[in-house]
Amino acid sequence: MKKDKHISRRSFLKGTAAGAATLAIPVGNTDASVWEAFFQQHFQEMDADEKARVIERLEQEYKKRYNREFSIKTTDAMPGVLFGYGLDLSRCIGCRRCVYACVRENNQSRDPQIQWITVLRFEKGEKFVSNLEEADKYYYPEKVPEEEYFYMPVQCQQCENPPCVKVCPSRATWKEPDGIVVIDYNWCIGCRFCMAACPYGARHFNLKTPRIREEEINPETHYLGNRPRYQGVVEKCTFCVQRTRSNPGRYPACVEICPVGARKFGNLLDPDSEIRYCIENKRVFRLKEDLNTSPKFYYFFAT
Amino acid sequence: MKILATNILILLKAIGRGNWYYFAWVTLLALLICAGAAAYLRQLSEGMIVTAIRDQVSWGFYISNFTFLVGVAAAAVLLVVPAYIYDFKPIKEIVLFGELMAIAAITMCIMFVVIDMGRIDRLWHVLPFVGRMNFPSSLLAWDIIVLNGYLFINLTISFYALYKMANSKEYNINIIKPLIILSIPWAVSIHTVTAFLYNGLSARPFWNASILAPRFLASAFCSGPALMLIVFQIIRKISRIEIENRAIFKIAELMAYAMGINLFLLAAEFFKEFYSGSVHLAPMEYLYFGLHGKDNLVPWMWSAMAFNITAFFIFLRPQTRENLFTLNIGCVLIITGIYIEKGMGLVIPGFIPGTLGEIYQYSPTVIEKLVTVGVWATGALIYTFLLKLAIPVTTGELRFSGKEKPVRAS
Amino acid sequence: MGVWRLSILTTALFMIFLLRAGPAAAADKHGIPEFSVPPPPFSEGIFPCSDCHADMETNPERRQLEEHIEIVKMFDHASDQRWCLDCHNPNDRDKLRLASGKLITFEESYYLCGQCHGTIFRDWKAGVHGKRTGEWNGKKIYRLCVHCHNPHSPRFKPLKPLPPPKRPEEIRNSHLTNEQIPSNPLEALLKESDEKR
DSSP states (O other), X not given: OHHHHTOOHHHHHHHHHHHHHHHTOSSTTSOHHHHHHHTOOOXXXXXXXXXXXXXXXXXXXXHHXXXXXXXXXXXXOOTTOOEEEEEETTTOOOOOHHHHHHHHHTTOOBBTBXXXXXEEEEETTSOOSSOXXXXXXXXXXXXXXXXXXXXXXXXXXXXXXOHHHHHOTTOOEEEOTTSOEEEOTTTOOOOXXXXXXXXXXXXXXXXXXXXXXXXXXXXXXXXXXXXXXXXXXXXXXXXXXXXXXXXXXXXXXXXXXXXXXXXXXXXXXXXXXXXXXXXXXXXXXXXXXXGOOXXXXXXXXXX | OHHHHHHHHHHHHHHHOOOHHHHHHHHHHHHHHXXXXXXXXXXXXHOGGGSSOOSSSOSOHXXXXXXXXXXXXXXXXXXXXXXXXXXXXXHHTTHHHXXXXXXXXXXXHHHHHHHTOSOGGGGGGGSTTTSOOOTTTOHHHHHHHHHHHHHHHHHHHHHHHHHHHHTTOOOOHHHHHHHHHHHXXXXXXXXXXXXXXXXXXXXXXXXXXXXXXXXXXXXXHHHHHHHHHHHHHHHHHHSSXXXXXXXXXXXXXXXXXXXXXXXXXXXXXXXXXXXXXXXXXXXXXXXXXXXXXXXXXXXXXXXHHHHXXXXXXHHHSHHHHTSHHHXXXXXXXXXXXXXXXXXXXXXXXXXXXXXXSOOOXXXXXXXXXXXXXXXXXXXXXXXXXXXXXXXXXXXXOOXXXXXXXXXXXX | OOSOOOOOOOHHHHHHHHHTOOOOBOOOTTOOOOBBOOOOOOOTTOOOTHHHHTTXXXXXXXXXXXXXXXXXXXXXXXXXXXXXXXXXXXXXXXXXXXXXXXEEOGGGHHHHHHHXXXXXXXXXXXXXXXXXEEBTTSOEEOOOHHHHXXXXXXXXXXXXXXXXXXXXXXXXXXXXXXXXXXXOHHHHHHHHHHHHO
16 A cells, blocks of 8 residues: 555556556457457356367467466366365464465466465464454464464365355356356456355455466466466365366365375265265364355364 | 437537536546546556455455445435425425436446456446346345446436426326336335345354344435535525425434434444454454554544534434534534445445454555545536536526527526 | 484475385275375385394393484383384394284384374374375375374474465565566475475
8 A cells, every 4th residue: 555655657657558458458450369258158158169169269378378388177077076175173283385285286376475275373272263363374483383372274165055156246156066166267257245255265356467487387277276367356266176176086285285184185975085084083163154154174173 | 310419419518508616616527537547547457456455355445435325326215205205395396406416326336336346348247148147146236236227217217307397398297106106115225235235244244234234224314315415505506496495404304313213223233242242243343442453443433423423413403403504514424424434434344354353454545545536526527417407407497409498587 | 324214294205205105005904995105214224124133132121222322312202111122023123013912014014003093093094194195086195104203203393384475465566577476485395305305
């Protein structure tokens, strides 16, 4: 805010001119892809051919932007799969490896910074869960864990009853059959109603065109997952849909990086899965259960 | 066709005529609009990063102004009810100007929502049939419908009346009566739907209280009319329109009741939150006392409280209510008080503390303020032009071609 | 250094082991699932133990060792109740010994840990205690207990956390070139462990 006061008149005028230029998109010399992008249909309404065309266009667009070859999958949900997640609060040491593994895997903007996982630190013995005010997400000690604190990472809880989906005025976000809440980044209008509705701070807004170093881009993407986003749209965790939605499918990036093995992931419909074992054998709770969002993200205590 | 062209020319000519004050006013508004447009273009090219909106507080000054203005628009109903339902003559003569104000206010509302969007190029995605409007699930879809519907109703009513008058015909009240009747619940609905927009979010305890919609309405019936009372006095000063004091005092009396209810509901909210002292107290605490040392809205909220209480007593006592000087003070106090309370004072604490407990003290940037001023100036300009046409049409000074009547001597 | 030592655990370090990952153990009557596990993290040159111990006489007395000083110093695993030969087999040092007297290899050390830590052993078998990588619905890569816990001092060693997020006030408009864009701090960490390898 302070900075705005110092905007020089020149940069202000420059910005104004650029703004005028963006308004003036539909003039003669723009190539057809601009129009194609403008009239692109909603992902759920595209047939296979349309999807293929859109993917081709997007892959070219991304190549131009990042100098990398992209692959964008459109894999559908697998039958008989409902993804669930477990996080062992008795193990988490608050090292934030998961935060940055997620940033790396899912092409989150480095500038302005976006992070899908927030790690909260609580003083032991303090009230939490119902009142998160005492939580600190900016802690930065020499070493973790610290004696007097415990840690709770929060990310999208993939609610069965997602309030964010309910409020979206354009149906740009929806729950997939495998339980993942996804966004069509080409359909979102950026009204941020979903952000107001989300009780978990899981949705993030692209305040401007996201920036990532070309060499740090992850070009293996899914249309509904980690493909690069645009200015003015909302984004969120998808349980690494680009990795998990496949047979065999890999664990999400945050699960694999966790040095203490606090993160568990699997199919809630498979009685032999790790997540089912957690739910059946451990003391589990779900965040803000009183809101009846019914998350598929279970916090548990293994010890 | 030719008649239409000449009629439009007549209207444009009417807008182009005026005294020095008029042109100074219009020029000022035009300048403010240019400043706002420039700021908005910058926001378009750079992104919302030029605002103070962040993930923690994802709606800000724009949505605050939107919320306040929905109240202003809804307040036209406070004139419609006594005018048409109770046939109170003095108000009936001025109800048109209230409807025109509703038009300007709704236009501003729509502008504020649109400039708050991250992707204005995708606006068509929320349209019914063309896009994929999420009706009836999303309250924003409802809001799109009720706001545009209200705009349409008021445009139809007032333009029909003006068109008939401009053609020197008596207008048939029975034709637009159903629309007028419809406009009453519709005005209530725009405010209710907007309140429900916030109200339905269980993630935000400050909004998730059923008292929200009633409070919205009560405060709307203060702020809108307060603005109208000031405008009416200006109108009767600069034109031949005669607005009786009786009408003004009647409206002021109704405002006193509305403000009384508003204050009572606020007190009920205060009691519930502070006495029970649950974790949901935090946003109230932030507003009125500060939370963990973060207190940038505290002076504003107490000022609003003082303004509203003072105004309540001014409007309650007939002596002060029926004295134009104190009445105008009361109006200014109410407008400011409700603007704070139903603007930033309503939107921001929904986000503070955030869903993960974070306290980010939002305060709008220069760009946001410029854009906001630009939108207000646009609304003012629209209302100015509407009045510029409506006033002479009402007094009989402006008539379509071939329909001129001799101008009455004043 | 000639001591049996564990490395600090970062994912990338596991990659070393992954390259040499042993064959999958078959599911057995103890409910050990079929999994692929990297070999035990021996320090270089320490195994087989018999290289040194073969011609040494066994002294079962509890005493201050003159060898394996590092281990002696760090030893903090119920040290009042136990000593080297409660786990290491006195006669054939390349094996570990269960309380029942049964000998097991270092690759099966989880049986030894499971003797005391039964509930954790159970969770580990289910894939819930400890780190899993690989495929959630396919081939999973397990770790031995000793990949994460030094058997002589099992408590987790604290780590340096990665940096906190920016505060909302610190997120400002900027126009950076590719090189000016902040790098993901994890990249440096991964590179570092790559180099260690």
